[in-house]
Amino acid sequence: MECSALWRSERGATPPKRVILADDTTNADTAYRLACEGTALLWRGDFQNAKQLLKALAKRADNVPARKRKKAAQEIALVDAFHLHRLAQSQRARMLGMLLIPFNSDYSIPLRRAPDAKVALTEAWGPADAAAGNSVASLRELSGITSAHEWRRVGVEIAALGEAPDNRIHPHYGVFSPVRGEYINLVATAHLPKPPTGQDSIVAFDIGTGTGVLSAVLVRRGVGKVVATDQDPRALACARDNLERLGVAGQVQVVEADLFPEGQASLVVCNPPWLPARPSSPLEHAVYDEGSRMLMSFLKGLPAHLAPKGEGWLILSNLAEHLGLRTREELLAAFESNGLRVISRIDAKPLHAKATDVTDPLHEARSREVTSLWRLAPVK
Secondary structure, X not given: OOOOOEEOOOOOOOOOOEEEXXXXXXXXXXXXXXXXXXXEEEEOOOHHHHHHHHHHHHHHXXXXXXXXXXXXXXXXXXXXXXXXXXXXXXXHHHHXXXXXXXXXXXXXXXXXXXXXXXXXXXXXXXXXXXXXXXXXXXXXXXXXXXXXXXXXXXXEEOHHHOOOOOOEEOOOOOOOOOXXXXXXXXHHHOOOOOOOOOOOOOEEEEEOOOOOHHHHHHHHOOOOEEEEEEOOHHHHHHHHHHHHHOXXXXXXXXXXXXXXXXXXXXXXXXXXXXXXXXXXXXXXXXXXXXXXXXXXXXXXXXXXXXXXXXXXXXXXXXHHHHOOOOOHHHHHHHHHHXXXXXXXXXXXXXXXXXXXXXXXXXXXXXXXXXXXXEEEEEOO
């Protein structure tokens, strides 16, 4: 019997060429073999059993003997380890994405013991459309959507925004969550430029605002006006929502733009993706910046958008340098070639779990990572 449904994939994966039905009688070894071969399994059994099967598939995918991991780490350069790690991640995601879940046109899930994920799916996919009919997506994608919904519902507490409960950022699906606090703390503590003569406060630009967290921090620090830009509709909606929740929407103008808004500012802040590599899905654009496009475009346009005596704050990790993806000399040369000088640099060590995880294939690089706030100004 043939049937059809709308294919949904946030990471842009193509629909599987072969799909078979699977249920509670399908064992993990069979499912793993089929998934590795590129055969998708459309689940018709108990939803909770599907979750257990996905965990079993992940366990098999991650079951690399410690001796092999150690040997690989010793025999290849870090840059090669990075690319192999990315390849392994892609292959793992492709395999785990072969376990599919059906959805009715109203986003209900026609499986036993299935949760009500309508709100989460509406946040990710937009309002349900009966005309679009039924749809299919991977259970892994559904798990990501429901997890993102919980992050959005509960929020992330940001110490730099003051005391709880009025210090939470609520990331939307597809918008990078501010879980790494060191870059926020750098913006919260760096010395602000002085206001122009005759003015009480400064104007700041927040380039690539995402959740709007840095704009909110700047306002809480006394910046009079912030223009926050982004080109992702999800990020723009997320930033507006967070700024309204925090009560600072009146001081922040959220603008759709590729990098800079019109005009000049005394402070221009940018926290671009830190790794110059190709993102494999829309969700990775906050981490990977192919060819350092955003970084280089920011440096090129910065001098023209700085008011007299203004400065740009570039927040950047040196992880790319430790991985062999970019050198410090190349970064400094980019400053110079765009007519910029370094006023000072403020460093912070990361506090996230991966920095101390010795089982991480990139542990050697992560253990030496430093996040820096570069204070830049035009060459006089």
